[in-house]
Amino acid sequence: MGIRERREREKDERREEIIGAAESVFFGKGLAEATMDDIAEAAELSKGTLYLYYRSKEDLYLAVTLKGMDIMEELFRKAISTGEPSIKRIYNLGEAYYEFFEKYRNFFRTFYFFESPQFHTQVSPEMLDACTGHDRKIWELVLTPIREAQDEGLLQSSLDPMEIGVMLWSNSNGLMRLIDRHADHWKDSLGVDLFSLMRKSNAFLLKAMMTEEGLKKFPTGTFEHAATGL
Amino acid sequence: MGIRERREREKDERREEIIGAAESVFFGKGLAEATMDDIAEAAELSKGTLYLYYRSKEDLYLAVTLKGMDIMEELFRKAISTGEPSIKRIYNLGEAYYEFFEKYRNFFRTFYFFESPQFHTQVSPEMLDACTGHDRKIWELVLTPIREAQDEGLLQSSLDPMEIGVMLWSNSNGLMRLIDRHADHWKDSLGVDLFSLMRKSNAFLLKAMMTEEGLKKFPTGTFEHAATGL
DNA sequence: GAAATTACTGACTATGAGTCATTAACGAGA
DNA sequence: TCTCGTTAATGACTCATAGTCAGTAATTTC
Numbered sequence: 001m002g003i004r005e006r007r008e009r010e011k012d013e014r015r016e017e018i019i020g021a022a023e024s025v026f027f028g029k030g031l032a033e034a035t036m037d038d039i040a041e042a043a044e045l046s047k048g049t050l051y052l053y054y055r056s057k058e059d060l061y062l063a064v065t066l067k068g069m070d071i072m073e074e075l076f077r078k079a080i081s082t083g084e085p086s087i088k089r090i091y092n093l094g095e096a097y098y099e100f101f102e103k104y105r106n107f108f109r110t111f112y113f114f115e116s117p118q119f120h121t122q123v124s125p126e127m128l129d130a131c132t133g134h135d136r137k138i139w140e141l142v143l144t145p146i147r148e149a150q151d152e153g154l155l156q157s158s159l160d161p162m163e164i165g166v167m168l169w170s171n172s173n174g175l176m177r178l179i180d181r182h183a184d185h186w187k188d189s190l191g192v193d194l195f196s197l198m199r200k201s202n203a204f205l206l207k208a209m210m211t212e213e214g215l216k217k218f219p220t221g222t223f224e225h226a227a228t229g230l
Numbered sequence: 231m232g233i234r235e236r237r238e239r240e241k242d243e244r245r246e247e248i249i250g251a252a253e254s255v256f257f258g259k260g261l262a263e264a265t266m267d268d269i270a271e272a273a274e275l276s277k278g279t280l281y282l283y284y285r286s287k288e289d290l291y292l293a294v295t296l297k298g299m300d301i302m303e304e305l306f307r308k309a310i311s312t313g314e315p316s317i318k319r320i321y322n323l324g325e326a327y328y329e330f331f332e333k334y335r336n337f338f339r340t341f342y343f344f345e346s347p348q349f350h351t352q353v354s355p356e357m358l359d360a361c362t363g364h365d366r367k368i369w370e371l372v373l374t375p376i377r378e379a380q381d382e383g384l385l386q387s388s389l390d391p392m393e394i395g396v397m398l399w400s401n402s403n404g405l406m407r408l409i410d411r412h413a414d415h416w417k418d419s420l421g422v423d424l425f426s427l428m429r430k431s432n433a434f435l436l437k438a439m440m441t442e443e444g445l446k447k448f449p450t451g452t453f454e455h456a457a458t459g460l
Numbered sequence: 461g462a463a464a465t466t467a468c469t470g471a472c473t474a475t476g477a478g479t480c481a482t483t484a485a486c487g488a489g490a
Numbered sequence: 491t492c493t494c495g496t497t498a499a500t501g502a503c504t505c506a507t508a509g510t511c512a513g514t515a516a517t518t519t520c
Contacts, residue, residue, distance in 0.1 A: 011498090035476060046500045047500090048478090048480085056478080116411075167431045174403060204438035208437065237517095277509085278511085281510080287508070
C-alpha cells in the first residue's frame with residue numbers, strides 16, 4: 001500500500017521545510033540569537049512540532065550543517081570527475097573548496113560549530129554520528145585523486161595519502177577562516193592579501209610533497225590560472 | 231593619599247579572584263554549561279557582584295582568554311630572547327606555541343571562542359578591543375625574529391614578514407585544533423600522527439620560504455630535536 | 461557623628477529551551 | 491457512514507538562567 005510511503009514522503013518534506021526555515025533564521029541571527037520560536041514561525045509550525053523532528057536546537061543546527069556537507073560533496077564530486085590528470089583534479093578540489101567558501105559562506109560557517117565539540121552541549125549522538133559519517137565520506141572523495149597521483153609516481157609515496165590531504169585541507173581551512181573574519185583588516189591595515197597567501201602556501205606544500213617526476217610534468221604554477229592556487 | 235590606591239588594588243585583586251573562579255568553572259563545564267551562579271558560588275560572591283566587574287558572562291569568558299594570552303605572551307617572549315640566531319628563535323616560537331597548547335590546553339581552547347565572532351553575541355566592544363589589542367601585541371613579538379631573519383638574508387625578502395608568520399601560525403593552529411579534538415581517532419583508526427605531521431608541514435613551509443643562503447646555513451632538520459619541528 | 465561614597469547583595473524579571481496533555485485529521489474495518 | 495485507533499500537530503506550561511535594581515552595609519570625608 002502506498003499510504004505508508006506517502007506519509008514517509010510527507011514527513012521527509014516537512015523535515016526539509018523545517019531545515020529551510022531554520023536555515024534562514026540561523027543565517028540571519030546566528031545560532032545563539034536564533035530562537036526556536038523564530039524558526040517555528042518561519043516554518044509556520046508550532047514549536048512543539050519542531051521537536052517531533054529534531055531533538056534540540058543544536059541538532060537542528062547540525063541538520064543545516066549536513067545540508068552544507070551535501071552541497072560541498074556535490075562540488076567535490078564534480079571536481080574529481082573531469083577525467084583530467086590526477087594532479088589537476090587535486091587542484092580542482094582546492095578550487096571547489098574555495099568555491100564552497102565563497103558561494104555558500106553561511107554553510108561554511110556552520111562548520112565552525114561542528115568542528116568545536118566544546119560547544120556541543122545538546123547534540124544527540126545520532127546527529128553527531130550522521131555528521132562525522134558524512135565528513136568521512138567527503139574525505140574518501142578527497143583521497144581518491146591523491147592515491148592516484150601517488151600510484152602514478154607524482155606524489156611522494158612515503159607520505160600517507162591522508163597526511164597529504166590533511167596538510168592541504170588544514171592549510172586552506174585555516175586561512176579561509178581568517179579571511180572570513182578579518183579579510184578587510186588584513187588587506188587594508190596590514191597589506192596582506194590572504195587569498196593569494198593561501199594560494200602560495202598551498203603551492204609550497206604541494207611542491208614539497210611532489211616527486212621529481214611530478215614536478216617535471218607539472219611544474220609549480222601549471223594551473224595558476226585556477227581560482228585557488230591549490 | 232593612599233586610600234584611593236589601596237581601593238584600586240583591592241578592586242584589581244577582586245577582579246583576579248573572579249577570573250580565578252570563572253576559570254575553574256569554565257574549564258570544568260565549558261562556556262555554555264557554566265552558569266553565573268556557579269561562578270558566583272566559586273568566587274564566594276553574589277551574582278550581582280560579578281556584574282559590577284564584568285558586563286556579561288561572555289566578557290568574563292574573554293577575561294579568562296586574556297589571561298591565556300598573557301601566559302602565551304610570556305612563553306613567546308622567553309622563546310625569542312635567547313640570543314640565538316634568528317632562525318632558531320623562529321623555531322623556538324613554534325615550540326613555545328606547542329608548549330602552550332600542551333600545558334595550557336584549557337586556555338588554548340578559550341581561543342576558539344575568541345576566534346569565532348559568530349558566537350560573540352554579548353561581548354562588549356571594550357572587551358573585544360582588549361583581546362584584539364593583546365592579539366596584535368603577540369603578533370608583534372612573532373614578527374621580530376622573522377624580520378631579523380629576512381634582514382640577514384635567511385628568509386626570502388620578497389615575502390611580507392606577516393605572510394610568513396601567518397602561514398606558519400595558521401598551519402600549526404589548524405593542526406593543533408585537529409589534535410585537540412581527534413588525536414586518538416587519527417592515530418588509531420587512520421594511522422596518522424598529527425603531531426609529526428605538523429612538524430613536517432611546518433618544515434615544508436619554512437623550507438619553501440628560506441633563501442639558498444639560509445638553507446645552506448640551516449638545512450632542514452637542523453633543529454629536529456626540538457619539540458615541534460617548526 | 462552626620463553625610464556621602466563605594467561595595468555588595470539577592471530577590472526579581474525576562475527570555476527562551478524543551479515538555480506534555482489535549483485536539484484534529486486521517487484511515488481501516490464493520 | 492459510523493466508530494475506533496493511529497499519527498501529526500498544538501500551545502500553554504515548566505524550568506533554568508542571564509541580567510537588573512532597589513536596598514543594605516561598610517568605609518571615608520568633613
